[in-house]
Amino acid sequence: MTRTQTLLACLASIFCLMATASAQALPSWNDTPTKAAIMSFVEKVTQDGSPDFVMPADRVAVFDNDGTLWSEQPMYTQLAFIIDRVKAMAPDHPEWKAKEPFKSLLAGDAKGVAASGQKGLLELVAATHAGMTTEAFEATVTDWLKTARHPKFNRPYLECVYQPQIELLQYLRDHGFKTFIVSGGGIDFMRPWTHEVYGIPPDQVVGSSIKAKYEVRDGEPVIVKLPEIDFIDDKAGKPVGIHKFIGKRPILAFGNSDGDFEMLEYVTTGSGARLGLILHHDDAEREAAYDRESHVGKLTRGLDEAQARGWVLVSMKSDWAIVFPRK
Amino acid sequence: MTRTQTLLACLASIFCLMATASAQALPSWNDTPTKAAIMSFVEKVTQDGSPDFVMPADRVAVFDNDGTLWSEQPMYTQLAFIIDRVKAMAPDHPEWKAKEPFKSLLAGDAKGVAASGQKGLLELVAATHAGMTTEAFEATVTDWLKTARHPKFNRPYLECVYQPQIELLQYLRDHGFKTFIVSGGGIDFMRPWTHEVYGIPPDQVVGSSIKAKYEVRDGEPVIVKLPEIDFIDDKAGKPVGIHKFIGKRPILAFGNSDGDFEMLEYVTTGSGARLGLILHHDDAEREAAYDRESHVGKLTRGLDEAQARGWVLVSMKSDWAIVFPRK
Numbered sequence: 001m002t003r004t005q006t007l008l009a010c011l012a013s014i015f016c017l018m019a020t021a022s023a024q025a026l027p028s029w030n031d032t033p034t035k036a037a038i039m040s041f042v043e044k045v046t047q048d049g050s051p052d053f054v055m056p057a058d059r060v061a062v063f064d065n066d067g068t069l070w071s072e073q074p075m076y077t078q079l080a081f082i083i084d085r086v087k088a089m090a091p092d093h094p095e096w097k098a099k100e101p102f103k104s105l106l107a108g109d110a111k112g113v114a115a116s117g118q119k120g121l122l123e124l125v126a127a128t129h130a131g132m133t134t135e136a137f138e139a140t141v142t143d144w145l146k147t148a149r150h151p152k153f154n155r156p157y158l159e160c161v162y163q164p165q166i167e168l169l170q171y172l173r174d175h176g177f178k179t180f181i182v183s184g185g186g187i188d189f190m191r192p193w194t195h196e197v198y199g200i201p202p203d204q205v206v207g208s209s210i211k212a213k214y215e216v217r218d219g220e221p222v223i224v225k226l227p228e229i230d231f232i233d234d235k236a237g238k239p240v241g242i243h244k245f246i247g248k249r250p251i252l253a254f255g256n257s258d259g260d261f262e263m264l265e266y267v268t269t270g271s272g273a274r275l276g277l278i279l280h281h282d283d284a285e286r287e288a289a290y291d292r293e294s295h296v297g298k299l300t301r302g303l304d305e306a307q308a309r310g311w312v313l314v315s316m317k318s319d320w321a322i323v324f325p326r327k
Numbered sequence: 328m329t330r331t332q333t334l335l336a337c338l339a340s341i342f343c344l345m346a347t348a349s350a351q352a353l354p355s356w357n358d359t360p361t362k363a364a365i366m367s368f369v370e371k372v373t374q375d376g377s378p379d380f381v382m383p384a385d386r387v388a389v390f391d392n393d394g395t396l397w398s399e400q401p402m403y404t405q406l407a408f409i410i411d412r413v414k415a416m417a418p419d420h421p422e423w424k425a426k427e428p429f430k431s432l433l434a435g436d437a438k439g440v441a442a443s444g445q446k447g448l449l450e451l452v453a454a455t456h457a458g459m460t461t462e463a464f465e466a467t468v469t470d471w472l473k474t475a476r477h478p479k480f481n482r483p484y485l486e487c488v489y490q491p492q493i494e495l496l497q498y499l500r501d502h503g504f505k506t507f508i509v510s511g512g513g514i515d516f517m518r519p520w521t522h523e524v525y526g527i528p529p530d531q532v533v534g535s536s537i538k539a540k541y542e543v544r545d546g547e548p549v550i551v552k553l554p555e556i557d558f559i560d561d562k563a564g565k566p567v568g569i570h571k572f573i574g575k576r577p578i579l580a581f582g583n584s585d586g587d588f589e590m591l592e593y594v595t596t597g598s599g600a601r602l603g604l605i606l607h608h609d610d611a612e613r614e615a616a617y618d619r620e621s622h623v624g625k626l627t628r629g630l631d632e633a634q635a636r637g638w639v640l641v642s643m644k645s646d647w648a649i650v651f652p653r654k
Contacts, residue, residue: 057522057528134570178528178530180530187571187574188574191574191575195384201384201574202573202574202575203505203507203530203531203572203573203574203575204530205574209571212567212570212571213563213567214563214564214565214566214567214589214593215563216592220596221566221589221592221593221596223566223567223570230571236540236541236542237541238541239541239548239550240539240540240541240550243461243539243550244514244536244539244557245530245572246529246530247514247515247518247528247529247530247532248518248529248530262541262548265543265548266541266548269547269548
């Protein structure tokens with residue numbers, strides 16, 4: 001071949017690869033209007049010369065975690081962790097047998113735990129999260145995730161993540177987006193594994209937190225977790241968390257419950273092209289079906305206002321070819 | 328040429344370019360043991376097969392801002408901003424004529440302002456930072472920086488940044504590091520310009536903050552700054568800020584005052600290769616000379632303990648060929 005021929009052959013291969021990549025994008029998403037809307041949005045904000053072009057530095061996408069990136073039914077995974085921790089720690093705390101909400105929790109009495117309200121939940125968080133160093137807490141989370149299994153799907157929790165979302169996060173990053181988690185869940189509960197599972201490094205995880213202090217313990221500098229709320233990253237706290245940790249208004253937000261409403265509102269109201277997405281859990285067979293009446297991940301305002309606000313309602317049942325990663 | 332010859336010529340060019348790049352690294356740093364220590368550290372944590380090799384995801388470097396990346400004498404730039412803001416806002420606040428610390432500040436009485444202590448400083452911050460939306464505050468900072476000039480160097484504050492540090496930040500990023508600011512200064516005061524000036528995007532800036540709340544004002548979702556301290560990112564607060572915002576222990580820290588002591592201690596005590604650096608302001612001619620006796624950027628413990636802790640003391644006078652960017 002002449003050099004020109006070689007060059008042309010090279011270019012042809014590259015275009016062919018690009019075309020294949022495009023056809024193969026988001027393979028676990030069905031070819032529905034939802035997938036088309038996502039790809040059309042990404043195309044218009046990333047194509048040179050597009051009137052909606054957005055500079056790479058401003059391509060920020062935020063995702064809720066519980067119910068958006070992984071299952072949140074029948075209970076938040078972090079709550080399952082707390083229950084297991086209380087049970088594991090109970091032998092060292094005989095006083096819990098007579099103290100709520102520990103007493104109800106150890107007796108398997110969910111109503112009794114619920115009756116203790118937010119105060120009770122904070123006591124459970126304090127007992128299982130506070131007092132230890134951040135490194136010890138990370139090790140505890142990592143160890144628990146190695147053995148705990150989802151009660152319905154009978155697989156490790158880290159395999160109860162949504163395959164289509166993992167592909168979407170990668171697709172966005174391939175188009176110059178920086179992807180963040182903005183979750184009501186505990187920031188230190190997510191950070192040990194989000195990089196491996198979602199490709200999102202710890203500094204791109206925003207979540208709820210308890211306070212911490214620095215100290216030198218036996219010559220070893222450590223951060224110790226304290227039994228006091230620092231920040232609740234839920235509802236109107238989500239835009240505040242976005243400002244605090246990210247420092248600029250994202251252009252894409254993906255949530256699933258009314259806890260994400262203000263985040264979607266904040267993200268989709270600025271100037272320029274914006275995309276808001278809500279995952280609707282309408283798939284009792286493969287995962288779960290819930291919205292208005294659910295105690296976890298309740299979705300009412302999102303359903304009522306999505307259309308008027310131009311948010312895309314993603315149907316798990318219709319838009320996703322598979323839900324969880326194949327084993 | 329045959330194909331093999333072409334390939335060899337290509338490879339030779341690439342190696343030649345790489346060698347040139349290395350010789351040209353950190354051009355504003357003199358060829359001293361300090362520069363050699365920095366380059367040797369970066370080499371050993373990034374070279375494949377090195378016993379000290381660090382995975383790219385763990386190459387996190389943190390830099391203080393005031394006195395480390397830009398000048399902090401004769402006063403923190405943010406304080407100059409506050410003074411100018413109080414003066415600009417004074418006509419709308421006739422009550423300030425009789426109220427400390429505003430009265431002293433407007434009279435140019437630094438001692439009087441200082442006498443009002445931390446409570447007075449918080450009142451100044453509240454008056455000039457709180458009540459407005461984050462977007463309005465950003466615009467105010469950006470506008471001020473366009474016209475304000477450093478009293479000694481007679482150049483815009485954004486040109487009072489240190490050229491050798493800008494090169495070092497880029498050099499680290501070229502070697503796969505993620506670079507962060509961890510400053511006692513206000514996070515919202517830095518974020519509008521750090522990307523342009525240092526190449527550090529807003530989400531990689533950690534700083535002190537006041538609280539904020541989300542609200543919808545006339546149909547427009549905004550974040551409003553509140554007159555209440557949220558987080559002080561100084562001294563023992565710096566390791567806490569690192570954990571909160573970055574979520575993993577960095578391997579390189581660069582500071583200049585005792586406000587950075589705990590950050591350096593935290594960063595340089597973990598396992599594996601670590602580098603701590605302290606900028607010593609010993610250059611009265613080109614910038615400023617101060618350490619133990621200074622009211623701003625006081626450096627005592629760092630000087631006393633640097634050697635024993637293996638921290639590198641960087642001499643502005645000897646190690647830097649130039650201080651500020653050339654005009």
